[in-house]
Amino acid sequence: MTEKRSYHWLDTVEGLSLVGAVLGTGAGFVFQQVMYASAPVTLALVMNFVNRQRHHQQMQQQTIDRIANARLEVERQVELQVQDLREETLSREQQQPTAVAAFDIAPLENQVQALQAHVQQPMAAxxxxxxxxxxxxxxxxxxxxxxGGHLGNNLNNVAVEIPPLSPTxxxxxxxxxxxxxxxxxxxxxxxxxxxxxxxxxxxxxxxxxxxxxxxxxxxxxxxxxxxxxxxxxxxxxxxxxxxxxxxxxxxxxxxxxxxxxxxxxxxxxxxxxxxxxxxxxxxxxxxxxxxxxxxxxxxxxxxxxxxxxxxxxxxxxxxxxx
Structure with missing residues (x-):
């Protein structure tokens, strides 16, 4: 509130300085005295410079405030999304069944190999x-x-030797x-x-x-x-x-x-x-x-x-x- 009153006072002084500069300029022409115009003009220029600085600072402050507000809004949105994702993850973990313990396939492989061996034994025979x-x-x-072709007559007298299965x-x-x-x-x-x-x-x-x-x-x-x-x-x-x-x-x-x-x-x-x-x-x-x-x-x-x-x-x- 104090800052606004300060700005209002500066605007008032600048306006009065401009009015004074105009009146001083008129008085200078009437009385042929430059001093009547120089002081108000100088004061008006000074007040104009002060007002420009004030407006520049005001614009800079507004820009900073907007950036800060935007950052806060983005952080708030990100925090909300992270919270939603965390809640969704917890909900899914509660819905999923308990993880199954690691399954040892070694006994199953041994059974498959034994079955394969039993299947192959008849084929080997x-x-x-x-x-x-x-x-x-x-x-x-x-x-x-x-x-000489008389196999039928001689076959009964022939002993056929079958070789052993594993001749070693x-x-x-x-x-x-x-x-x-x-x-x-x-x-x-x-x-x-x-x-x-x-x-x-x-x-x-x-x-x-x-x-x-x-x-x-x-x-x-x-x-x-x-x-x-x-x-x-x-x-x-x-x-x-x-x-x-x-x-x-x-x-x-x-x-x-x-x-x-x-x-x-x-x-x-x-x-x-x-x-x-x-x-x-x-x-x-x-x-x-x-x-x-x-x-x-x-x-x-x-x-x-x-x-x-x-x-x-x-x-x-x-x-x-x-």
């Missing part, structure tokens, strides 16, 4: 029986050729026993190991992460084995019995799989870059998203092989027979 039937057919054909000599059996002893003791690296002709068939054991790099497994029997995520880089698996083996995500880069039996094998996501699969039997195998860059597939059997997302090299393959 069928594959073994199929091999025995082939050997028996070959022996019968040889006997027929030797008898003492040295191979000893190496096999040593391998299992090392595995059970916690060893997982078997780089360069010699298990040629060994029968490692243990469908209920999951050999996940085993390293068989550059190992010699020629003619070895690993029927229906669980070998997911294992490493066979540069390994010799020529003629090996790998039917129904689980090779999911396995590293088989540069492996020798010539004439290997991979019927029904799971090779999903396996890396077979540079592998030699010439003459290999991959009937009913699953090669989904497997990598075969530079692989040799001449005369390999791909009858009903699953090849989703797999780029097959353009080579002669067998796809029309079982």
């Amino acid at each position: 069928v594959s073994s029986l199929e091999g025995q039937m082939k050997d028996l057919a070959a022996q019968i054909a040889a006997i027929a050729a030797q008898s 000599n003492d040295a191979t059996a000893e190496r096999t026993n040593q391998f299992w002893q090392q595995y059970e003791s916690g060893e997982r690296s078997f780089v360069g190991i010699n298990l040629a002709g060994a029968d490692l068939t243990e469908p209920e054991i999951y050999l996940d992460g085993i390293d068989f790099s550059n190992a010699n497994l020629e003619a070895a029997v690993l029927t229906a084995m669980n070998l997911g995520a294992t490493t066979f880089a540069g390994a010799n698996l020529k003629g090996a019995q790998l039917d129904n083996v689980n090779f999911a995500r396995a590293n088989l880069v540069g492996a020798n799989l010539v004439d290997a039996n991979l019927r029904g094998a799971n090779l999903r996501g396996a890396n077979l870059n540079g592998a030699d699969l010439q003459g290999a039997d991959l009937a009913y195998a699953d090669l989904t998203q497997a990598r075969l860059d530079g692989a040799k597939l001449d005369n390999a059997n791909f009858f009903r092989t699953r090849q989703v997302g797999t780029e097959m090299p353009m080579v002669p393959v067998r796809v029309g027979g079982v």
Whole structure:
């Protein structure tokens, strides 16, 4: 209130100064005296300057007040929005059910692996029986050729010897026993190991992460084995019995799989870059998203092989027979 009265007083003095300046100017002309005009004019100029300063300060103060009010309004709006968001979050947390405790999937994985092993056992038995039937057919054909066509007369006098399911000599059996002893003791690296002709068939054991790099497994029997995520880089698996083996995500880069039996094998996501699969039997195998860059597939059997997302090299393959 005092400030307004001060401003009113200044406006009054400025007005009186201007009136005085006009009257002084008139008196100066009448009486030929400059002093009558100089004092009122000077006073009017001074009061004008003072009023200009006052208006400038007033405008500046109004601007500051507006900025402060705007800032307070923005802060108030932000505070209200934060409060609404906090209340909405608390409301949703109260409505949500209690968080479920972390679920341990390890037992479930073990059950799945055991189930897979049990499922693969009949398939392994069928594959073994199929091999025995082939050997028996070959022996019968040889006997027929030797008898000159008189197989019916001589068949009763011929004793056909069926080879054992797992033909191994003492040295191979000893190496096999040593391998299992090392595995059970916690060893997982078997780089360069010699298990040629060994029968490692243990469908209920999951050999996940085993390293068989550059190992010699020629003619070895690993029927229906669980070998997911294992490493066979540069390994010799020529003629090996790998039917129904689980090779999911396995590293088989540069492996020798010539004439290997991979019927029904799971090779999903396996890396077979540079592998030699010439003459290999991959009937009913699953090669989904497997990598075969530079692989040799001449005369390999791909009858009903699953090849989703797999780029097959353009080579002669067998796809029309079982």
